[in-house]
Amino acid sequence: xxxxxxxxxxxxxxxxxxxxxxxxxxxxxxxxxxxxxxxxxxxxxxxxxxxxxxxxxxxxxxxxxxxxxxxxxxxxxxxxxxxxxxxxxxxxxxxxxxxxxxxxxxxxxxxxxxxxxxxxxxxxxxxxxxxxxxxxxxxxxxxxxxxxxxxxxxxxxxxxxxxxxxxxxxxxxxxxxxxxxxxxxxxxxxxxxxxxxxxxxxxxxxxxxxxxxxxxxxxxxxxxxxxxxxxxxxxxxxxxxxxxxxxxxxxxxxxxxxxxxxxxxxxxxxxxxxxxxxxxxxxxxxxxxxxxxxxxxxxxxxxxxxxxxxxxxxxxxxxxxxxxxxxxxxxxxxxxxxxxxxxxxxxxxxxxxxxxxxxxxxxxxxxxxxxxxxxxxxxxxxxxxxxxxxxxxxxxxxxxxxxxxxxxxxxxxxxxxxxxxxxxxxxxxxxxxxxxxxxxxxxxxx
Amino acid sequence: xxxxxxxxxxxxxxxxxxxxxxxxxxxxxxxxxxxxxxxxxxxxxxxxxxxxxxxxxxxxxxxxxxxxxxxxxxxxxxxxxxxxxxxxxxxxxxxxxxxxxxxxxxxxxxxxxxxxxxxxxxxxxxxxxxxxxxxxxxxxxxxxxxxxxxxxxxxxxxxxxxxxxxxxxxxxxxxxxxxxxxxxxxxxxxxxxxxxxxxxxxxxxxxxxxxxxxxxxxxxxxxxxxxxxxxxxxxxxxxxxxxxxxxxxxxxxxxxxxxxxxxxxxxxxxxxxxxxxxxxxxxxxxxxxxxxxxxxxxxxxxxxxxxxxxxxxxxxxxxxxxxxx
Numbered sequence: 001x002x003x004x005x006x007x008x009x010x011x012x013x014x015x016x017x018x019x020x021x022x023x024x025x026x027x028x029x030x031x032x033x034x035x036x037x038x039x040x041x042x043x044x045x046x047x048x049x050x051x052x053x054x055x056x057x058x059x060x061x062x063x064x065x066x067x068x069x070x071x072x073x074x075x076x077x078x079x080x081x082x083x084x085x086x087x088x089x090x091x092x093x094x095x096x097x098x099x100x101x102x103x104x105x106x107x108x109x110x111x112x113x114x115x116x117x118x119x120x121x122x123x124x125x126x127x128x129x130x131x132x133x134x135x136x137x138x139x140x141x142x143x144x145x146x147x148x149x150x151x152x153x154x155x156x157x158x159x160x161x162x163x164x165x166x167x168x169x170x171x172x173x174x175x176x177x178x179x180x181x182x183x184x185x186x187x188x189x190x191x192x193x194x195x196x197x198x199x200x201x202x203x204x205x206x207x208x209x210x211x212x213x214x215x216x217x218x219x220x221x222x223x224x225x226x227x228x229x230x231x232x233x234x235x236x237x238x239x240x241x242x243x244x245x246x247x248x249x250x251x252x253x254x255x256x257x258x259x260x261x262x263x264x265x266x267x268x269x270x271x272x273x274x275x276x277x278x279x280x281x282x283x284x285x286x287x288x289x290x291x292x293x294x295x296x297x298x299x300x301x302x303x304x305x306x307x308x309x310x311x312x313x314x315x316x317x318x319x320x321x322x323x324x325x326x327x328x329x330x331x332x333x334x335x336x337x338x339x340x341x342x343x344x345x346x347x348x349x350x351x352x353x354x355x356x357x358x359x360x361x362x363x364x365x366x367x368x369x370x371x372x373x374x375x376x377x378x379x380x381x382x383x384x385x386x387x388x389x390x391x392x393x394x395x396x397x398x399x400x401x402x403x404x405x406x407x408x409x410x411x412x413x414x415x416x417x418x419x420x421x422x423x424x425x426x427x428x429x430x431x432x433x434x435x436x437x438x439x440x441x442x443x444x445x446x
Numbered sequence: 447x448x449x450x451x452x453x454x455x456x457x458x459x460x461x462x463x464x465x466x467x468x469x470x471x472x473x474x475x476x477x478x479x480x481x482x483x484x485x486x487x488x489x490x491x492x493x494x495x496x497x498x499x500x501x502x503x504x505x506x507x508x509x510x511x512x513x514x515x516x517x518x519x520x521x522x523x524x525x526x527x528x529x530x531x532x533x534x535x536x537x538x539x540x541x542x543x544x545x546x547x548x549x550x551x552x553x554x555x556x557x558x559x560x561x562x563x564x565x566x567x568x569x570x571x572x573x574x575x576x577x578x579x580x581x582x583x584x585x586x587x588x589x590x591x592x593x594x595x596x597x598x599x600x601x602x603x604x605x606x607x608x609x610x611x612x613x614x615x616x617x618x619x620x621x622x623x624x625x626x627x628x629x630x631x632x633x634x635x636x637x638x639x640x641x642x643x644x645x646x647x648x649x650x651x652x653x654x655x656x657x658x659x660x661x662x663x664x665x666x667x668x669x670x671x672x673x674x675x676x677x678x679x680x681x682x683x684x685x686x687x688x689x690x691x692x693x694x695x696x697x698x699x700x701x702x703x704x705x706x707x708x709x710x711x712x713x714x715x716x717x718x719x720x721x722x723x724x725x726x727x728x729x730x731x732x733x734x735x736x737x738x739x740x741x742x743x744x745x746x747x748x749x750x751x752x753x754x755x756x757x758x759x760x761x762x763x764x765x766x767x768x769x770x771x
Contacts, residue, residue, distance in 0.1 A: 269624035
């Protein structure tokens with residue numbers, strides 16, 4: 001009970017209290033109870049805390065994904081508990097939409113998960129605000145073994161010199177095409193290394209022959225724009241600034257304006273539908289275009305949404321514009337009481353042969369190269385095999401890792417969609433859209 | 447509460463010793479006031495904890511650069527910078543204001559007109575009128591539901607049900623929800639369609655109009671239209687006023703449908719960027735919660751002003767039959 005109430009309750013015959021009417025005393029007790037109740041609940045919540053001193057740890061972990069990912073992850077975590085009986089998990093997962101809202105809200109409420117999944121869209125936002133733990137000391141001491149990671153993949157988790165996230169897997173941009181549709185119409189498949197012009201000409205042919213638009217228009221897609229920029233010797237970001245200028249954006253929009261005029265792409269409203277990031281809305285699976293611009297590790301999920309056979313190649317242009325991107329990361333909350341355990345779990349998920357075998361390529365190709373080779377040998381899912389094969393081939397041609405997107409990236413992405421769609425619907429010219437876009441980006445990243 | 451009960455008690459006891467009674471009443475007033483607060487406490491705790499304190503906090507945050515991730519103790523005071531940016535440097539803010547005003551100015555009057563029209567039809571005593579009342583009320587029960595918005599998106603797609611219907615007449619429809627010129631109109635239609643709640647209030651209001659007024663009007667030779675204009679509308683004006691205020695506030699706060707239709711982006715090309723959606727994106731996607739708080743306060747004040755305008759103009763057209771304003 002609340003300590004303040006016990007003296008009163010314990011000495012009812014005390015003279016000074018005799019003047020109080022019984023009802024009043026009752027009310028006073030009631031007030032005390034009302035005031036004390038939240039304290040009690042609060043205390044109860046504290047008692048439930050993870051580190052109770054007996055070595056038992058309950059680690060909270062949060063990720064986005066579908067049911068399949070949940071099952072794989074739960075299996076891998078169960079394996080960890082089996083090997084470390086003192087550690088149990090409080091698992092929370094949900095769809096990607098709304099995930100970062102929730103993560104931000106949890107952080108604001110002072111109650112973020114110990115261990116959480118994050119991607120390059122938000123890594124800098126969290127790292128620059130010191131929300132995530134710098135894992136460098138753990139990798140130096142060997143508690144976090146990153147020796148088998150490709151160097152560029154590891155570096156893609158570094159923000160301002162701090163190791164903010166550990167890649168849970170590697171992926172890269174992939175151009176997915178409807179193989180069934182092409183074969184049925186006797187059309188050639190796209191290949192890695194095709195120039196952008198060749199890709200558009202090919203797409204035009206596809207439209208003419210199949211009546212299905214040859215390619216989704218990626219002018220609103222930041223990852224396509226990014227690869228294209230890198231092939232022009234530019235980049236999305238350069239330090240704390242933009243890595244491109246108005247002229248680059250104009251050229252990019254004009255490239256696709258030309259493609260639309262040639263009939264290589266769908267109508268603006270269909271392009272708009274395909275601009276949704278949701279896998280099920282990609283035009284290649286809804287049958288509204290022959291190709292879509294995705295991440296290679298999305299292949300198995302895409303395949304589940306269509307009966308047609310799919311193929312995947314690199315984005316057009318020189319494939320050295322692409323890089324080993326961390327599909328997503330594991331990060332540890334800086335204020336976590338269980339940070340050592342959390343890091344150990346990351347280490348386990350990345351380097352334990354059994355765990356990696358369980359997880360497969362769901363979060364990208366395994367970061368540990370030795371284990372990646374093993375997973376590739378034993379993969380049975382054809383879509384998974386395909387993505388492994390393509391990514392392994394591309395890995396030979398990858399360029400230097402890009403810089404992790406900076407603070408303000410979410411706006412740089414959404415403003416590109418707005419500017420590109422404005423051009424697609426024919427409301428403004430590419431040059432006007434480029435000017436607006438660059439201005440909007442500049443005010444977003446300051 | 448305490449003030450009203452205490453004198454009542456004094457009268458009832460009718461005590462011959464005024465001095466002692468006053469003392470007694472004073473003590474009781476204190477006790478009963480306390481009891482009142484105890485019984486109010488669940489609501490008070492809710493008001494303070496869930497509404498008032500967070501609201502005041504957001505007022506403070508609107509003068510800071512709070513970004514959700516930084517602890518509150520470390521936020522920086524930026525003065526009026528957020529307000530300045532909103533009014534002078536953010537074109538998409540003014541765009542959102544424009545979208546919201548357009549939405550409210552079109553959807554609210556049409557919704558009220560639909561509600562009143564249908565209420566007039568359903569005010570007659572014919573067979574099955576109860577069923578129709580329920581049917582017309584049904585859409586507003588589904589309210590701001592996400593499921594309804596998803597259905598709407600699918601109905602008004604390029605290959606949606608509405609275009610299939612048009613195709614029967616040989617008309618090729620547009621991709622309504624994916625067309626920046628029509629997406630907002632599609633949202634307006636959804637809002638208008640949910641006219642059930644004001645309709646039910648109108649119905650109740652229509653039942654209150656004394657039938658002798660109509661009898662007197664028809665004796666004087668007024669036709670149906672004149673009866674509507676000179677009897678129904680004035681008698682209904684308090685109800686119209688109530689519905690207008692409520693629906694305007696509702697209209698300004700529309701969020702769910704716009705969020706679902708645009709995947710939370712306000713697209714295509716910001717055509718459905720309602721004020722509340724812009725606020726949400728600033729706060730949760732761009733992590734600019736200080737800025738979003740400033741937006742929320744401007745919104746609150748704007749809605750307050752609009753409501754004040756309604757109340758101050760109400761005296762010129764709202765007719766209360768009992769003579770009170």
